[in-house]
Amino acid sequence: SISSLSHQSMPSEILLKIFAYLDAVNLLCVGCVNRRFYHLASDNFIWVRIYSTAFSPKRSNWKVNSVEKTAVSVNLLSLEDKEAGYWKKEYIVKQIASVKATVARLLKPVNPYTGLPVKIKEALRVSGLGWVIILRDKSGKEYITEHVRLSVNDTSVSVVWYGKNWPHLATLSTLDLCGVTPVFMDRYKSPTKTGPRWRSLIARYSLSDLTETTLMGCDGLIQVFCLSPGLLVGLWKRDEELAFVMANLHLHQLMERSTLGSATTPYELPPHSPFLDDAPEYGLHGYQLHVDLHSGDISYLCGTFHNLFSKKEYIENGYVKLVVISFDNNTQHVPLIGKVGLSWRTNIFEGxxxxxxxxxxxxxDDSGKPFWCFSSPVCMRPSTSPCDTCDFLGQRYCVDYVDSEGRVHLDLVWIEETKEYFVVNLALYLSVAKINHWFGTE
Known part of the structure; x- marks a missing residue:
């Protein structure tokens, strides 16, 4: 390394010779040292060699040595009349475009059961995508935390953060959830956390009144709260301080949401082009649902339900009802696998x-396009609503979820003899406003 005393007096020619041995990521890091290093690390001759190595057509003539190759590349990629930093900018633009094109190709094949990309894991690897949370206190100071672990499920990604030295909850105002991608990716190397990265804001949450939000549940050590969309915050019960944070991210347009926003503004979906409904008088028909209940790598329910429909007369209180599993049809009832619970872990405890x-x-929808997608923590609670159409021998429970686009209601019965839950009712309630927007109707 070069000491702060010696590099000021070192000739530019020597520094350029040293910089010529660096790769793109290290050159950009060196350029952040001071103004002189920035200009020297933007040298066109250095960057044109990096550019030509990465993007020029590969030559099969083994007799041409590396010096001659560089000379040929420099001749092809003229340095004349180019402002300082031109080839650095060209390299960055083309490198980003190359990664985006590769990811776009990977996202094209679609799973017919879920309507989601089949090669999502490979797309995550190629892009180097990760996620961070930014805790911001009331004075504006930021604490950036890298995710500790993640699990990729059938239709979502669960990302977890925990640590020893988090700031006190009482001092915090907001939490930002961001996707982060390295500006440069090398397919043969793991993405680095020290190089330049692009940050895309996914959602911002208020922590000021966290303990007054919906309490999901608790055990002997922690209590967990849910913040929409899809964020679970665990607090130590003894002192009400942060224990862990879990984000549940649905795979639908996850790459776009995690890479195409800015550090301050989430990615905005392109304007929706309404799908023509060939028979609006018959309501909805031919819909397909894929539903998962899980805790990270543990799955309690995973099923696909085809040919769902709803008639226009099913509209009530601004919602259209889709019955997936009916009380009256015993053949539709399905068991949950295992004892339902949300596993958590920190660097000290787990539960x-x-x-x-x-x-x-x-x-x-009936054309196989994702119509409504979400991933969110939910809680099973004892049911208090009467059921005139069913007679089950066992304690009844329910699970409810609500957002701006619809509601989900799920009824379960605990069968003591077999020690398992059975799903005896599952219904979706879709917002009429959402349907009208989707089809461009009124």
Whole structure:
């Protein structure tokens, strides 16, 4: 390394010779040292060699040595009349475009059951995508935390953060959830956290009144709260301080939301082009639902339901009802696998919040396009609503989810003899406003 005393007096020619041995990521890092280093690390001759190595057509003539190759590349990529930093900018633009094109190709094949990309794991690897949370205190100071672990499920990604030295909850105002991608990716190397990265804001949450929001559940050590959309915050019960944060991200347009926003503004979906409804008088028909109840790698329910429909007369209080599993049809009732609970872990302790889990819903329209998608923590609670059409021998429970686009209601019965839950009713309530927007109707 070069000491702060010696590099000031070192000739520019020597520094350029040293910089010529660096790769693109290290050159950009060196350029952040001071103004002199920035200009020297933007040298066109250095960057044109990096550009030509990465993007020029590969030559099969083994007799041409590296010096001659560089000379040929420099001749092809003229340095004349180019402002300082031109080839650095060209390299960055083309490198980003190359990664985006590769990711776009990977996202094209679609799973017919979920309507989501099949090669999402490979797309995540190629892009180097990760997620951070930014805790911001009331004075504006930021604490950036890298995710500790993640699990990729059928239709969502669960991302977890925890640590020892988080700021006091009482001092915090907001939490930003951001996707982060390295500006440069090398397919043969793991993405680095020290190089330049692009940050895309996914959602911003208020922490000021966290303990007054919906309490999902608790165990002997922690209590967990849900913040919409899809964020679970665990607090130590003894002192009400942060224990962990879990984000549940549905795979539908996850790459876009995690890479195409800015550090301050979330990605905006392109304007929706309404789909023509060939028979609006018959209501909805041919819909398909994929639903998961899970806790990270543990799945309690995973099923796909085809040919769902709803008639126009099913509209009530601004919602259209889609019955997926009916009380009256015993053949539709399905068991949950295992004891439902949301597993959590920190660097010190671990545990499980009984009756809590993560629900992933992916509803496809009659053309196989994702119509309504979400991933969110939910909680199973004792049911208090009467049921005149069913007579089950066992304690009844329900799970409810609500957002601006619809509601999900799920009824379960605990069967003591077999020690398992059975799903005896599952219904979706779709907002009429959402349907009208989707089809361009009134």
């Amino acid at each position: 499980c919040i009984k009756s809590c889990s993560v629900m992933d819903v992916t509803l496809l």
